[in-house]
Structure formats: C-alpha cells, structure tokens
Amino acid sequence: MPEKPRLLPVDEADLQEKTLASLAPYRDNDGRIYTIWATLAHHEDALRRYLVFSNHVLGKNTLPLKSRELMILRIAARAQAGYEWDQHVRIARRAGLSDETILEAATGARDGLDELDQVLLAATDSLVDHQGVDDELWDRMCAHLSTEQVIDVLYTVGQYLTIATVINTLGVRTEGEFALPLPRPALQKEVPA
Template identity: 80%
Template sequence: MPEKARVRPVDEADLQEKTLASLAPYRDQDGRIYTIWATLAHHEDALRRFLVFGNHVLGKNTLPLRSRELMILRIAARAGAAYEWDQHVRIARRAGLTDATLLAAATGTWDDLDELDRVLLGATDSLLDRQSVDDELWGRLEAHLSVEQIIDVLYTVGQYLTIATVINTLGVQVEGEAALPLPRLPDHKEAAA
C-alpha cells in the first residue's frame, strides 16, 4: 500500500446535497465523514449506490455480528488493508470481542474459536483464494446456516475484498493512531503452495 494517499478525500463543502444526505450516518465521533467515504466521493453517484449495498452487508446482514466482524478482519489482515482493519477492530471491540480473538481470526489460529466461526473463516479463505468453496465446506456451511445467511457470507467477502482493494490502491490512510497494529501475515498464496 502507498505510504500516502494517492487520492485525497473530497472536501465536504464540494459534495452534492444528496451525497451529504447519504453520508449522514457515516461520520466519526467528531462529525467528520469517514476518510474512505470522502475518498470515494470523487464518484458521487457510484458512492451513493455502493452505500446501499454496504448498508445491507454491515447493518442488515443475517450473520451474527461477531462472525461477520471476524470475517472482515481476516480479509483486512490477508489484504494488508490497514484502514479496514482499524475501523473493524473498533467495531468488533464495541461488540465485545477481545483483541486476542481478533488476532486469532486474523492470523489463522482458530483452534479456540467456536465451530461456526471456524467454518466462516475457512469459507472466507476459500472465497479469497478460489472464489468458491468445495463440496465439503459447502456442507459445513449448510449445517450451520440458512441459504440466506450463506448468501450474506458471499456478499460480506465480496464487499470487503472490494473495500480492501480500494483502500490499498487509493492509499486510504488510517485516521489517527491505529487501535491495534495490523498483523503482518506471510503471503497467503506462497504459504498455501
């Protein structure tokens, strides 16, 4: 990832009213629009459409909050997406997850996680590596989840891989001091070989 932003966030004063309305729930504790959304505001129409889907994945997803956040943190760690990692460490902590649990999910040390989380993290890795799951993993997903929830697994991985790609390519920087350092993982493709 670039050490500085390749694309600077758009100044709020330069945004259309309908974009500002869409971004109303996406502000930090000081009232500033989160950097990721202010950066994507260079393409306001696409941003507003993306927020609708993102709102489903983050706010109306049928997966347990704990599991969803562990999946997102695994994606962020594997992608080296520091901004995504930092934002979701904060969300996961507010949901009651410990740093030890977050780091276990991120680093692949899942033995102490419950069965559902291990299945979902395995599916996350499979989707990142192969854009699919094999029959054995599909059966494990079906044993724990409804079809609606499995679709939300796919949407969650797709959405947050997209966000990680955007963050890393545009150089979206962490806002302030990182809540928890992003773990450095070996290149997953090399490790799997």
C-alpha cells in the same frame, strides 16, 4: 499501499446535498465523514449506490455480528488493508470481541473459536483464494447457516475484498493511530475450491 494517498478525501463543502444526506450515518465521533467515504466521494453517484449495498452487508446482514467482524478482520489482515483493519477492530471491540480473538482470526488461528466461526473463516479463506468453496466446506456451511446467511457470507467477503482493493490502491489512510497493530497473517493450507 502507495507511500502517500493517491486521492485525497473530498472536502465536505464540495459534496452535493444528496451525497451529504447519504453519508449522514458515516461520520466519526467528531462529525467528520469517514476517510474511506470522503475519498470515494470523487464519484458521488457510484458512492451513493454503493452505500446501499454496504448498508446491507454492514447493518442488515443475517450473520451474527461477531462472526461477521471476524470475517472482515481476516480479509483486512490478509489484504493488509490498514484502514479496513482499524475500523473493524473498533467495531469488533464494541461488539464484545477481545483483542486476542481478533488477532487469532486475523492470523488464521481458529482453535479457540466455535465451530460456526471456524467454518466462516475457512469459507473466507477459500473465497479469497479460490473465489469459491469445495463441496465439503459447502456442506459445513449449510449445516450451520440458512440460505440467506450463506449468501451473506458471499456478499460480506465480496464487499470487503472490494474495499480492501480500494484502500490499498488509493492509499486510504486511517484517521489516527491504529487501535491494534495490523498483523501479518499466516497463510492457510491450500483448500481445494
């Protein structure tokens, strides 16, 4: 993460009406556009197109909400993407996840999680490390998930790795203090792809 933001958020007054319409659901409690989206608004056409995919992954995903959030938190912690971490800690809490569960997923501890979440976090780590999963993990995924859900696992990991890369490269900062400190995750044992 650079010492200071490489791109500052675009002022709302400088955005096209169609971009403002696309960003209507992406505002904080004070009505401000979230920093990540205001930063990506430097390329308004791409942002509007990206929001369609992002809306599927975040809002219409077939995975259970709590499971999806554990995956995103694992990615954010592994990538040390503070903005992503902070936003999804808040979402995970609203979904009913405890800070203890959030931190366990982030650091790679899986013993307290149910079998589905253990499989999803193993898949997340394998996809981050190898951009794929081995046959044994594939079979475990298919034992718990529909075909659509398996595809949503891939989309979720891909989307949030992309956002982590953007956050870390552009130096996107949180809107305030961290809701929960960003832990350094323990690395998992090597899982063959």
